[in-house]
Amino acid sequence: MTQVHLQPWILQLALWLMLGVAVVLLLIIAFARLTRRRRTRRQSGELRTLRRDILEVASGDDEEGAARRRLDTLPPRLFRAVLPTLIGLLSKVRGAPARAIVTILIAHGAVTLALNDLTARSGTRRAQSAWMLGLMRRDRSVHRVIPLLEDRDRGAAVTAARSLGMLGDPRAASPLVEALQPGARGRGGLPSWVVVEALVGLGPGAATEIGDALHREDPTTRAAAALALGLGQHVSQLPRVRELVEHERSPDVLAAAAEAIGQLGSLQDVDALTRLSGVDFPRAVRSAALRSLGEIGGAPARDVLSGLLADEDPRIGDLAAEQLCQQGTPGLEVLRGLAQGAGAQGASARYGLMVDSLRRDRPLEMA
Amino acid sequence: MTQGTVLVADDDDDIRDLVAFKLESAGYAVEATSDGDQAWTRVQEVRPDLAILDVMMPGLSGLDVLRRIRADEALASTRVILLTARAREVDVDAGFSTGADDYVVKPFSPRELIHRVAALLGGGPRR
Numbered sequence: 001m002t003q004v005h006l007q008p009w010i011l012q013l014a015l016w017l018m019l020g021v022a023v024v025l026l027l028i029i030a031f032a033r034l035t036r037r038r039r040t041r042r043q044s045g046e047l048r049t050l051r052r053d054i055l056e057v058a059s060g061d062d063e064e065g066a067a068r069r070r071l072d073t074l075p076p077r078l079f080r081a082v083l084p085t086l087i088g089l090l091s092k093v094r095g096a097p098a099r100a101i102v103t104i105l106i107a108h109g110a111v112t113l114a115l116n117d118l119t120a121r122s123g124t125r126r127a128q129s130a131w132m133l134g135l136m137r138r139d140r141s142v143h144r145v146i147p148l149l150e151d152r153d154r155g156a157a158v159t160a161a162r163s164l165g166m167l168g169d170p171r172a173a174s175p176l177v178e179a180l181q182p183g184a185r186g187r188g189g190l191p192s193w194v195v196v197e198a199l200v201g202l203g204p205g206a207a208t209e210i211g212d213a214l215h216r217e218d219p220t221t222r223a224a225a226a227l228a229l230g231l232g233q234h235v236s237q238l239p240r241v242r243e244l245v246e247h248e249r250s251p252d253v254l255a256a257a258a259e260a261i262g263q264l265g266s267l268q269d270v271d272a273l274t275r276l277s278g279v280d281f282p283r284a285v286r287s288a289a290l291r292s293l294g295e296i297g298g299a300p301a302r303d304v305l306s307g308l309l310a311d312e313d314p315r316i317g318d319l320a321a322e323q324l325c326q327q328g329t330p331g332l333e334v335l336r337g338l339a340q341g342a343g344a345q346g347a348s349a350r351y352g353l354m355v356d357s358l359r360r361d362r363p364l365e366m367a
Numbered sequence: 368m369t370q371g372t373v374l375v376a377d378d379d380d381d382i383r384d385l386v387a388f389k390l391e392s393a394g395y396a397v398e399a400t401s402d403g404d405q406a407w408t409r410v411q412e413v414r415p416d417l418a419i420l421d422v423m424m425p426g427l428s429g430l431d432v433l434r435r436i437r438a439d440e441a442l443a444s445t446r447v448i449l450l451t452a453r454a455r456e457v458d459v460d461a462g463f464s465t466g467a468d469d470y471v472v473k474p475f476s477p478r479e480l481i482h483r484v485a486a487l488l489g490g491g492p493r494r
Contacts, residue, residue: 051384058381059389059477088381094474326460360464 123153134163165201230260262292294323321352376406403427
């Protein structure tokens with residue numbers, strides 16, 4: 001083994017060099033921090049001025065368009081700084097102010113950037129781009145967002161579905177329904193509520209396509225379609241939902257269809273809902289049928305609900321009481337008439353009146 | 368001379384600033400707060416003609432503040448608008464049942480909001 005002998009002056013020089021490098025690094029860090037602090041201070045001053053312009057645009061007070069023009073011509077550095085505020089406000093205002101904000105975003109090339117970023121390597125950027133296109137209501141980008149429903153990044157796929165709901169183009173109905181099915185390598189299989197919400201956003205033009213999904217083999221798809229038809233107020237599809245209730249076996253689908261009938265149906269549906277509220281069905285189906293009876297209201301529905309106050313399942317009895325409460329005076333009169341009685345029916349009626357008094361912050365009236 | 372005093376309570380800075388800006392430019396005096404507890408304190412102190420309340424706020428919710436306003440006889444003339452993202456029928460129903468004079472769902476039109484404020488306060492906005 002050979003030994004290396006270093007001269008002391010070499011060691012000393014190395015030590016001085018290291019010290020020198022450390023001092024230079026410290027100076028660089030201090031300089032960078034100082035510059036950043038100055039830039040932040042200058043930027044926050046500029047942002048304060050710009051905030052007034054942003055508020056003027058977002059409130060619809062910029063009638064001459066002067067504030068919008070100033071924001072249109074911002075240098076990229078400042079535009080990046082105000083972008084989160086603009087995006088935030090875009091999701092909260094509608095009408096002319098929303099259109100003015102979109103104009104500013106377009107002036108800064110945000111649409112082109114978002115379209116390009118739909119294929120970015122980062123899943124977060126793909127999701128942000130889809131979200132932005134949805135917020136900007138760029139309906140021409142629908143065909144570019146649809147493929148993201150199959151994105152390998154689940155966050156991007158979910159955001160794409162929500163973006164399609166905002167874009168509101170009925171052409172997205174079929175791809176959204178398909179996105180409920182689990183695909184290869186963990187793709188697809190989007191949560192039902194995300195797809196339902198997006199389908200609702202597609203408007204009346206998507207009614208038939210969603211109605212067709214009631215005949216799919218997969219119960220998750222049938223349930224999602226039924227919920228979307230109800231929430232979307234697609235009355236044209238009510239006959240198909242009624243037909244589904246007649247033949248359906250899956251409790252999840254029956255519960256969803258019962259909910260939909262509550263939103264779309266009429267007194268004509270009380271018989272079907274009464275059947276679904278019977279003891280032969282699981283609690284989820286019975287509960288949905290009860291809520292729908294409450295939605296439909298009217299004397300026949302109240303008769304069924306008052307009978308269910310005596311149900312052997314106390315949760316069903318209490319739910320029936322809540323539905324009677326929601327019908328206002330006629331429902332409360334039914335409850336008051338039964339509140340003095342013994343047994344489950346009286347107990348549920350008293351529960352209903354108590355809930356009503358708490359909700360309305362009024363004294364309890366039992367009779 | 369102002370058209371009246373309006374309290375705006377919303378934990379979203381952008382919304383709060385936007386509503387306050389719009390109200391001020393329409394000639395109203397504005398009190399702004401970012402949570403429900405503060406909102407209730409300011410309502411008692413300022414006794415605004417109208418309160419615009421977000422439903423979901425830190426501390427007391429908008430509905431809690433509304434309930435307290437309705438339970439206080441000294442605030443009997445205070446009008447309340449709920450401004451919220453909760454758009455379901457059951458939420459709107461809960462808002463009106465609790466005593467709201469109006470219910471506005473986000474995303475909203477600031478101009479429409481001002482018209483609703485003016486209608487409740489019995490005067491027209493200046494612009």
